[in-house]
């Protein structure tokens with residue numbers, strides 16, 4: 165269903181980003197997998213049904229964002245979907261009044277500033293895409309304030325604002341905020357060390373909504389704030405017909 169789609173996923177060395185990169189490739193998409201860890205990216209099966217290009221890069225640096233753009237440019241300079249799954253948690257359980265300045269800056273840099281600056285780099289490629297879409301990874305604590313979640317919660321509130329503003333401005337593309345909900349990843353284990361990981365869904369289980377939104381016919385309106393949990397176990401292509409069959 166995604167065989168013609170060109171999809172870039174950040175945070176693809178671990179957790180949700182890795183799971184989504186593999187699911188997109190499994191459904192036939194051409195995927196750029198971005199993260200700093202070249203070793204972890206090298207473990208991705210590059211010959212899934214689609215094709216995965218590992219792009220080792222730090223999204224917080226100009227050089228990293230340039231390397232990402234160069235990789236896309238070398239392969240046609242066109243993107244249909246960008247999923248911003250790279251993220252940083254920082255301290256949890258520390259009240260704002262005591263929150264360390266270095267973490268304040270670095271968490272905001274990864275979770276918000278890098279998303280904005282990478283989008284500026286990739287926007288020309290998305291303009292050449294078909295039914296292009298940007299998907300941001302939201303959080304429950306980024307929609308409702310919760311004590312002790314520090315800059316992580318503040319940055320996710322800011323990301324919601326960025327995604328909403330882009331949705332208003334970008335008339336030719338779709339913008340989605342997706343809350344994955346608690347998902348079995350290293351970040352979740354860091355945030356909830358006492359939780360039994362077996363009680364939370366895997367990245368593959370929360371993938372259906374992300375697969376659906378990457379489809380050119382996804383009917384969800386731009387600017388929507390969505391919950392991946394609502395699509396666990398469902399057919400991602402529910403209600404979608406091939407564009408050709410619908411004369412599009």
Ligand SMILES: NC(=O)c1ccc[n+]([C@@H]2O[C@H](COP(=O)([O-])OP(=O)(O)OC[C@H]3O[C@@H](n4cnc5c(N)ncnc54)[C@H](OP(=O)(O)O)[C@@H]3O)[C@@H](O)[C@H]2O)c1
Nearest residue numbers: 175177178179180199200201222223250251346347349351
């Ligand atoms: N897991 C959950 O329960 C949950 C819930 C709500 C929202 N989320 C959100 O979902 C997203 C993915 O989280 P996750 O749980 O999958 O986390 P994770 O397993 O810790 O993965 C984070 C990813 O971000 C990458 N990354 C971090 N800094 C980077 C940088 N400067 N440049 C490039 N890549 C960078 C990491 O790769 P490298 O270290 O190799 O660079 C890694 O691939 C995050 O935005 C998170 O806030 C997760």
